[in-house]
Amino acid sequence: MSTIEAVDVDVGESVSLHQRILSDISERILSGAWAPGHRIPFEHELTAEYKCSRMTVNKALSQLAKAGLIERRRRSGSFVRRPQSQAAVLEIHDIRIEVEALGLPYRYERVARHKRRSSAEDRALLELDSNGPVLALECRHFAGKRPFAHEQRLINLAAVAEAADEEFHAIAPGPWLIARVPWSAAEHRIRAVAADRHIAAALDIEPGAPCLVVERRTWSAEHPVTHVRFTYAAESHALVARFTPSQG
Amino acid sequence: MSTIEAVDVDVGESVSLHQRILSDISERILSGAWAPGHRIPFEHELTAEYKCSRMTVNKALSQLAKAGLIERRRRSGSFVRRPQSQAAVLEIHDIRIEVEALGLPYRYERVARHKRRSSAEDRALLELDSNGPVLALECRHFAGKRPFAHEQRLINLAAVAEAADEEFHAIAPGPWLIARVPWSAAEHRIRAVAADRHIAAALDIEPGAPCLVVERRTWSAEHPVTHVRFTYAAESHALVARFTPSQG
DNA sequence: CCTTTCAATATGTATATACATAATCGCCAT
DNA sequence: ATGGCGATTATGTATATACATATTGAAAGG
Numbered sequence A, B: 001m002s003t004i005e006a007v008d009v010d011v012g013e014s015v016s017l018h019q020r021i022l023s024d025i026s027e028r029i030l031s032g033a034w035a036p037g038h039r040i041p042f043e044h045e046l047t048a049e050y051k052c053s054r055m056t057v058n059k060a061l062s063q064l065a066k067a068g069l070i071e072r073r074r075r076s077g078s079f080v081r082r083p084q085s086q087a088a089v090l091e092i093h094d095i096r097i098e099v100e101a102l103g104l105p106y107r108y109e110r111v112a113r114h115k116r117r118s119s120a121e122d123r124a125l126l127e128l129d130s131n132g133p134v135l136a137l138e139c140r141h142f143a144g145k146r147p148f149a150h151e152q153r154l155i156n157l158a159a160v161a162e163a164a165d166e167e168f169h170a171i172a173p174g175p176w177l178i179a180r181v182p183w184s185a186a187e188h189r190i191r192a193v194a195a196d197r198h199i200a201a202a203l204d205i206e207p208g209a210p211c212l213v214v215e216r217r218t219w220s221a222e223h224p225v226t227h228v229r230f231t232y233a234a235e236s237h238a239l240v241a242r243f244t245p246s247q248g
Numbered sequence C: 001c002c003t004t005t006c007a008a009t010a011t012g013t014a015t016a017t018a019c020a021t022a023a024t025c026g027c028c029a030t
Numbered sequence D: 001a002t003g004g005c006g007a008t009t010a011t012g013t014a015t016a017t018a019c020a021t022a023t024t025g026a027a028a029g030g
Helices: A017-030 A043-050 A054-067 A095-101 A120-126 A161-165 A173-180 A197-203 B002-006 B017-030 B043-050 B054-067 B095-101 B120-126 B161-165 B173-180 B197-203
Strands: A070-073 A077-080 A086-092 A106-117 A133-143 A146-156 A185-194 A210-220 A223-233 A239-243 B070-073 B077-080 B086-092 B106-117 B133-143 B146-156 B185-194 B210-220 B223-233 B239-243
Touching: A017 A043, A017 A054, A043 A054, A054 A070, A054 A077, A086 B185, A095 A106, A095 A133, A095 A146, A120 A133, A120 A146, A120 A223, A133 A161, A146 A173, A146 A197, A161 A173, A173 A223, A185 B086, A185 B185, A197 A223, A210 B210, B017 B043, B017 B054, B043 B054, B054 B070, B095 B106, B095 B133, B095 B146, B120 B133, B120 B146, B120 B223, B133 B161, B146 B173, B146 B197, B161 B173, B173 B223, B197 B223
Parallel strands: none
Antiparallel strands: A070 A077, A086 A239, A086 B086, A106 A133, A133 A146, A146 A223, A185 A210, A185 B210, A185 B239, A210 A223, A210 B185, A239 B185, B070 B077, B086 B239, B106 B133, B133 B146, B146 B223, B185 B210, B210 B223
16 A cells, blocks of 8 residues: 555655655665665765755654665765565454455354363463463354354453453454454464365365465463464455555 | 564663653553553653653654554644554565574575566566566475475566576575565565465475465566565465564 | 634754764874 | 774764644634
């Protein structure tokens, strides 16, 4: 989405100087005019070029440095960085949103719900220390008549006690949690697997068919909150991630 | 990786004030102490709290706003934002790096190389307008004795003319391109597929076995540069993406 | 009572200035 | 030559200040 913004032409009076310096320089870098390793003008030179104070130039360059486009070295100057590792932003939307974006009616179904002391397996998935209580959920998400995704979820009841009183018949656990728990970190693991019998039945596909699995572990202020595994039939889903060098 | 940094304790004298304000406030937000919608103190109040100038506070708050943790409203103040959509950073490393991270010896093999006028299919993959020349490559990446990934790549020779003279016997096209072409944008598409005969043979797995496919399209200053499809056998690979609210 | 107007307020952007810090260059003595 | 040392230089961080701008709340006028 921001791919568009990145090439916005300065129609240009109302833009701040800060922004102008930023986009000027990043354009010269991204167009290749200033190749990796090239030393960009010193702050005092840019000060002259843009007729502004060093503070303004400094702010812009610091931002480019934070964005990873340039590297700054004291006494030596600022240099265009060589791209390091491809980093992309993966937006993981609520499944309802994804389904509705396809123009299909969304339906949610709770298949099972168990409250129990955490087993060794639960603790491994949640990265939990104690054997406190967890809530295990199994759900299906439909796009039109077809099952779209299968959800297996564990909720750490020590972190989210209210979940024990929720049946999750009407609302899916994802949006329920988002509305209640401020998350501070999450880890996603994405892989391909063959459908086992259980998954195949739930998604109405052949056993052994390829599936995309997205597992997410979520923490809130150092406490594990939830572990969820979404399984999508191969045809139904692709994840899209975009990289755009950040412009501030 | 930055999950760790996010909770770095201020051992604290050498940290800049700027950094201290930033981490202080984001910790209060992420711990839930300041819930979404909460109005955080005005700049002049923080100025008093941290005994520093408004500029310093302003810089920190502007950064938090850019990171999406807070929303600033003139005359009203700054407010903690409600988490919008899950966004995670997916780092896509060079395959050599990934293999070596597993402690296995890396080997690269060029299977095929064709220079041709772009076909309709090539143009669709590259999002190319003209029917200019392209270079089509097929490669294999090994981890130890086992094939780890299969690579199918198209390079737009109009954008990277020098590629026409490179055989890609010794060096893989990925690192070759990274070292030469500054990319400005990339789009990744991740899905699960069943191995066809060709892929199965290349990866030494059964036809029909699930595979993880990562496709990447890369642009440099508005020109399509390359399209690449990596196929991994299901057992060999998982992608990991991490979300950490950005701290600057 | 409703609308218009105006002043107060919080943020947005920019300046000039100051001193700290890290890295490099060149001089000097060995 | 060479090794150390101080001066120079570019960036890093912070301050005080000024004015612009958007938005709110209250006063003034119809």
